[in-house]
Amino acid sequence: MKAHTEHLMFQTKDRVEFINITPQVKEAVRRSGVQEGLVLVNAMHITASVYVNDAEPGLIQDFQDWLKSLVDVNKDYRHNLTGEDNAYAHLMRTLMGREAVVAVTGGKLDFGPWEQIYYAEFDGRRKKRVLVKILGE
């Protein structure tokens, strides 16, 4: 059995920003040498997401608009009484998800035609990490 671990670092310019991280995950799979296995990709911070969807800029804007329709950014959240102002980011991250688990088959991500792995930042402008863990052989 092989296990391979990488921690990717991101620091976005905007507070909310979506980044296609498929190339970095593919490269981690290549480096792992795993031919058959599973890859876990997860945000290590609780105001950010990893999700799988389309690399289409219009859809990414639709996601952001839709999140604002389900999460009131300006509400007086209890969490913000702690001095934080990012309760909305915890909620948006919950909708988009913490992690993706992806199969590795024949040494490659076993993906459908449009699947892309995204990092979604909801409280950026500081260093945040994403974990890539590959298990297999």
Added chain:
Amino acid sequence: MKAHTEHLMFQTKDRVEFINITPQVKEAVRRSGVQEGLVLVNAMHITASVYVNDAEPGLIQDFQDWLKSLVDVNKDYRHNLTGEDNAYAHLMRTLMGREAVVAVTGGKLDFGPWEQIYYAEFDGRRKKRVLVKILGE
């Protein structure tokens, strides 16, 4: 370590349709010969979901009604400017999730009494695939 991969194919008659795929996943686990491990089951298309919940027809209708309360099917989404008309399906799939990871214990799905694996199609009437990847020994 054993790895076993199957790609299931679905073509629904309706655009939105939920299918219980537990029997197919159980059969894949049996074929894999894995006694202790993990199964990943994921939609390979980004307008469909795999989720775990109840096989109760009323609840499935409740899910579909609820998704319509959180996703405006008729909105002028930016994604639809590309010629698509399925932005709503990308959003609904995000709420229901892309994947389920299930334990295999003693050669069987390690499930609670009501857990069932569903494929939720939001933009059907064409061929779509679901990946079943089993890792263990």
Added chain:
Amino acid sequence: MKAHTEHLMFQTKDRVEFINITPQVKEAVRRSGVQEGLVLVNAMHITASVYVNDAEPGLIQDFQDWLKSLVDVNKDYRHNLTGEDNAYAHLMRTLMGREAVVAVTGGKLDFGPWEQIYYAEFDGRRKKRVLVKILGE
């Protein structure tokens, strides 16, 4: 390859209650002896969630308020025609998620600074189980 399985049991006093289960998962990882691998933690009941987020009481109340804004607790759901009164719990569990998959690196949960594993009960006051499955070596 090692596989280790534990079933945790919970019976909450309130119908809706969130419990930090990170200590139990850490202890299961220690008992497994796995140094490099993956942990699956999932609710075995379909009206409860396992999710990763902050151990901050204000945020936990924010989560519960927010879920009520997206799921009408008092609606006449079709599922409730079966004699149940917990359709809302199936929907809330869907928003918060069924499972978390976490990496084990160097014998420990490979977590960011604020990541904590929670069990979210939406229809408690009876015995419910959570599965912890560890795969690795």
